[in-house]
Amino acid sequence: MNIQETNQLLIRMQVIDNRQIGDSTVLAWHELVADLDYATAVEAVKLHQRESTAYLTPAHVRANVERILLAGVEGREDEFGNELDVDEPALAAHRRLTSARAIGVTS
Template sequence: MDIQQTAQLLALIKVGDNRNVDRTVIAAWHDLVHDLPLDDALEAVRAHRRESTDYLLPAHVIAGVKRIRGARLAAAEPPLPDVDPDDVAAYQARRRRMLAQIASPSTLRQIGA
């Protein structure tokens, strides 16, 4: 997520709790959530608003994204890498990459396109 996307995330959050958002707040949040996909982070905010009255913190968004990615992985068929299973290191590396692709929201957009 880039800094403009972090600002977009905070705009959604601000609608829910009327918090003050300025460049300092955006930078502080960006430092903590920059590695999250925007689509998952936005959905994590929506889920938090549906499920909790707690003041939303970056930790809530991060935990929500982990739940979203975990659910995506749980719903998918276990990947079978197209690598020789006797080459354990290559097999495990390919499987990790496949799991990361399954968990990624951008992969779902490509599949659904």
Template sequence: MSGDELTVLLTRIQTLDNRRVDKLTLQAWEPLMAGVDYADAVAAVNAHFRESTEYLKPAHIIGRIRQARLAALPSTMSPEAGECAPGTHRRLPDGTCILCPHREFADE
């Protein structure tokens, strides 16, 4: 997210919860929001204010983005996928199973 996008995002948040946004606020949020897509952040902010009265923090935005990405995964990669039976794991090159929700490592 660019500095200009962060300014717009914080202005949006300020409008919704009356927080004070100044140069120090921007400096504090900037490293915490590095690499976050602006559109994803706006969607997360909107979802937060629709569903929560909790004071919005960067961790709320990041968490909601992660939840949205997990929800978008195919069912074979979702946390709800069933456990593999011993010996039926489908391994990635690093040894983790693509079907196990906890991404178990190779049997030793």
């Protein structure tokens, strides 16, 4: 994710939680999320905003990106070989990303 995308991600959050965004905020977030794919980060933010009332932090975004990526892995099992329950909200986000990429749409 580039710095402009980080700013756009923060603007998406601001619309919901009224956070204040300045250059230092964008730079601080960018240090923590720059390695993430922008479209996946957007889905991670949406996932958080649908499920939680907690103030959104970079750790929440990173955790939800991981949830989304793992949701797309077929036949996931725990360390004992038990099949894991499907994370339906994360799987829906994964499907939206896959579908958008297949037709060449970006967020």
